[in-house]
Amino acid sequence: MDSQQLLFFVNGRKVIEKNVDPEMMLLPYLRKKLRLTGTKYGCGGGGCGACTVMVSRYNPSTKAVRHHPVNACLTPICSLYGTAVTTVEGIGSTRTRLHPIQERIAKCHGTQCGFCTPGMVMSMYALLRNHPEPTLDQLTDALGGNLCRCTGYRPIIDACKTFCKASGCCQGKENGVCCLDGGINGLAELQDGDETSPELFSEEEFLPLDPTQELIFPPELMLMAEKQPPKTRVFCGDRMTWISPVTLKELLEAKFKYPQAPIVMGNTSVGPEVKFKGVFHPVIISPDRIEELGVISQACDGLTLGAGLSLDQVKHVLADVVQKLPEEKTQTYRALLKHLRTLAGSQIRNMASLGGHIVSRHLDSDLNPLLAVGNCTLNLLSKDGERQIPLSEQFLRRCPDADLKPQEVLVSVSIPYSRKWEFVSAFRQAQRQQNALAIVNSGMRVLFREGGDLIKELSILYGGVGPTTVSAMNSCQRLIGRPWNEEMLDTACRLVLDEVTLPGSAPGGKVEFKRALIISFLFKFYLEVSQSLKRMDPAHYPSLADRYESALEDLHSKHHWRTLTHQNVDPVQLPQDPIGRPIMHLSGIKHATGEAIYCDDMPAVDQELFLTFVTSSRAHARIVSIDLSEALSLPGVVDVITADHLQGVNTFATETFLATDEVHCIGHLVCAVIAESETQAKQAAKQVKIVYQDLEPLILTIEEAIQHKSFHSERKLECGNVDEAFQKVDQILEGEIYIGGQEHFYMETQSMLVVPKGEDGEIDIYVSTQFPKYIQDVIASTLKLSANKVMCHVRRVGGAFGGKVGKTSIMAAITAFAASKHGRAVRCILERGEDMLITGGRHPYLGKYKAGFMNDGRILALDVEHYSNGGSSVDESLFVLEFGLLKMENAYKFPNLRCRGWACRTNLPSNTAFRGFGFPQAGLITEACITEVAVQCGLSPEQVRAINMYKKIDITHYKQELSAKPLAECWRECMAKSSYSLRKTAVERFNAENSWKKRGLAMIPLKFPVGTVTLAMGQAAALVHIYLDGSALVTHGGIEMGQGVHTKIIQVVSRELRMPMSSVHLRETSTETVPNTNCSGGSVVADLNGLAVKDACQTLLKRLEPIISKNPRGTWKDWAQTAFDQSINLSAVGYFRGYEADMNWEKGEGHPFEYFVYGAACSEVEIDCLTGAHKTIRTDIVMDVGHSINPALDIGQVEGAFIQGMGLYTIEELSYSPQGMLYSRGPNQYKIPAIFDIPTELHVSFLPPSEHSNTLYSSKGLGESGLFLGCSVFFAIHDAVRAARQERGISGPLKLRSPLTPERIRMACEDKFTKMIPRDEPGSYVPWNVPV
């Protein structure tokens, strides 16, 4: 077969590929071949949206162009023939003209690290191309497939909202209330006299959206589509052939010839299988523009939809039909629509086809159960003729006589109208409400005999509870003829539980939850149908009890709105002085145009190699042998580096690089394959053969570590006399709480490029790290070079959160070793799955507490034990443990306190630093204890919190003095701003009126210590040059990882030198310009480096003072020239020594911190007791931030951290196999908050500037503190669950683990359904996963 050439357009330019590789996806093609690096790699599996681009396709029949967003990582380039692709570079740039969406996302502060931004921009752009004035629903829907780990989404919504018709408003009156009219429950949002600060951006300066300015669809492609005779195209690669038939006849011929070849439509099912499961197809058939596959026809008995329609098109067709037809005819369509609204993100819905969805028959397919209960028919065609088969359970189980034949093609699907007395419902519950595969889903249908009394037909199918979609067919049969009443429901539940069974060890785990969902959905169905029957015949059917109706209502949702109250600059401050002003992130525009360069965006260096790691598949084993021969024999493979090569340099400090004779976790680095290309390296890595011999013991969990006394380290702090105090208290309680770990999920995976300079052994490392100096040290030691030959460069980091220090340095050392050994540049970029497997994350914790307290809520004695799961090596575990102990008391004064901590050594990848560094776990343990004390005392947790809070001047348990006045102010303000008391009453009222939905409210105080523990850890340096044209170049030791440190630094230079910000430039952080830096982390980066920059500026000013005072009206150009003429040095280093800090662990005393950030947050949630879903209705945050240097950046840090904390405490859940294998290795298994998860209402306010301090302009570092406030959502859920349990008469302590996932919420809301489900005896089965 002759290969043809591929033709498509990218950003208005024609691309012709003569030798196209059908295995190539659009993302690497854009990035590597066309060098359009604005489109980012975040996961490779359609789950993050970082790679979003727009594809436009002309349809010659309708003469219309369809624009839609796609995930470039799953789009085969061969599928693009005749299309126009638009990437972020194509819509605007700083060199030409910005697109309004690029401008607005940047100016509304919607970018931090910027790695997600091009994807966000393109999703929004595709929406605007179709709807120039979108509604808020369309907007959140369009962004639902794009993840952002930094911003917390609110500023992105703000930016996008400016395109909506009446920006800022919900544009509707839900229940007669507009979003601007007032808050929930009819309560005023803000107190009288309260002021909202000026906006952080000004809409007036925005470029208008002018659709006529957009790129037009290339006329050449239109002409081609109109004129070219339809003929199958064939693209042949080395291994794969791609066949694109353009008529149905040709498609059938191709399928006849290659019956085993998949028909690729959206590639969202085949693509991930190829990528993640190693499936290979030598031939792929991909139909293009075949009219019959796009049919939409309406007949007297129902709708017929072409198998080639995208799920998004199906959604629109159904939405249209349900508007036009009577409700009784559209039951199935309504149910399908319900699921189509939450299924994946907009990109996947636009790519995935109806046929592909049906035929791939995923066990968690949302649509198949509904299509099956809806009695749909599949219209098949082959060369042998037409055939129709029902979309039945047998089809879903792939029974050969009910399935497609290999030569057959699914042409269309007939979905009949529903009939009178027929009802169809859809149910699903996922870890995250939207864009997450269902844990269990279901389609249910009932048809009653005329009059509605007795069941005539019943059909129930479930997804997620077996290897395929399963039907409760027998149960349904047995219920036919029964009346629709509670007795029937009870029997139905028992029958279904007997029929749809799950073993305790079922894949996916959550077995009891799934069982509970199976019947909870059934109950919901029962109520839904009962309600409909009542509507149809009110006289005949009883009403549902009011309190039951809540089971049917959707969780509270209203359009997002927010207020931000920040500090205003002093009116006397000079207008050109930028300190205190909401300056946009310095790279904001570059993030939005895709011009910001990250490590893997750097062009290939001549003769560059690629390195990939081979990791251990055993958690604790001896390496018996490693056979590299096959890997080394493959084409392009240059070398495989093992521990043997690194003899003598295989360790640094406590860490070993490559495994020697033993492996200590799954994911342990064993060797590194180096090849000419990434593909070759990856293929070779699969051929490395390692033989292991398992070793005992295998320690995975904290409990197992305690049992084996397997600890890295332990620490203790004590104050007062704990034992004596326990004698005096009224009551004592003991409890424990487990807190799961957290994956950093920085959007840019670990990335590095090492370039040997070829002279004197010099080597340059471009790496995404928070700690360049450490990388320099580790590499210098590995290469046996002095540090002055090793230069580490970091321009920006696409998110880090603590995860780009320890493991990064190990991988950089091995990469540098390879580069040095071969004298060639080596690049190493981890895939998302590798990154999640190898690099560890936040430490899981087990907290045990014993509290002694008085009946009035005063806690007089507290004895706490922290056990963290440190993983296989020490990494940062000791420091995390120490910080946890130092910060564990949060905002409370416990006069007699003993806290001890152990970092457990286990056979898991080593856990490491993560935003908050031990505090989010330690604080939660304390708050859990307080919540329990409150229950015992019959008080609200907020009362007990207030009673025990630090008051005014006090000392901590390690004897550091503090002034807690701002804490009390934050608490008071938060109470007032959130209308806590009124809302508490409203929540109680809501709970009394609703049985199956409950609300909860919780308020949490915050005292977050900030400091460096030692003086040396706080030193920082900077370098400022002034050039003769009056411009300045500044460098410092801090890393820009999204927090905006470079922006703040330029603000500092601008204030100090009284120079416009536009005259100051900052290139990168490098060990070459500023040596011996500290790690960027711990909320102090801008603080310390800003002081060093300030010092440099002041040195310069002092030198230039005589010149400036002689010519005060001069410009910097004049002064610089005069200084040069007088031989005055125009370059200065600046230095900050650090804060006086110490901590003596022997004595348990010290002054480790410089200051405290105070705050409070109040959150309200609504939970669905039957499914475990929750929605954060509203959050109010009040923070004491000192004098904010940049309120826009600071609010961004607080909000972003809060949402990350909310994720930690609610949905982010890592799962490990009993053998220690991390299952959750991508966005499809590990859910970080998405746009729908943020609080519907969010109010953030900063206290007015507090007293002056010796920090940078009396500011406070806010990088970490807000994260802990996310636990206000945890405790609000706790409150709601308690209300549910109380109503059901369940007393006794409520023990909840973090995260409070839908599973935990559902199972804690015990009811008659949870009592009905079978339980497995622990020990009687091997669970699928183990909590570590």
Ligand SMILES: Cc1cc2nc3c(=O)[nH]c(=O)nc-3n(C[C@H](O)[C@H](O)[C@H](O)COP(=O)(O)OP(=O)(O)OC[C@H]3O[C@@H](n4cnc5c(N)ncnc54)[C@H](O)[C@@H]3O)c2cc1C
């Ligand atoms: C990130 C992500 C999130 C997702 N989230 C959800 C979710 O929340 N809920 C959910 O239900 N699903 C979800 N999915 C699954 C998604 O719905 C399916 O992957 C998709 O519908 C498959 O359609 P496709 O056109 O891309 O199939 P393809 O990958 O193109 O093809 C899939 C299979 O169908 C066969 N096929 C396709 N068309 C025909 C035809 N006309 N005749 C015969 N055989 C045919 C092919 O041979 C192939 O075997 C998600 C997928 C991804 C990647």
Ligand code: FES
């Ligand atoms: S990289 Fe394509 S969706 Fe994540």
Ligand code: FES
């Ligand atoms: S700004 Fe969105 S991931 Fe960093």
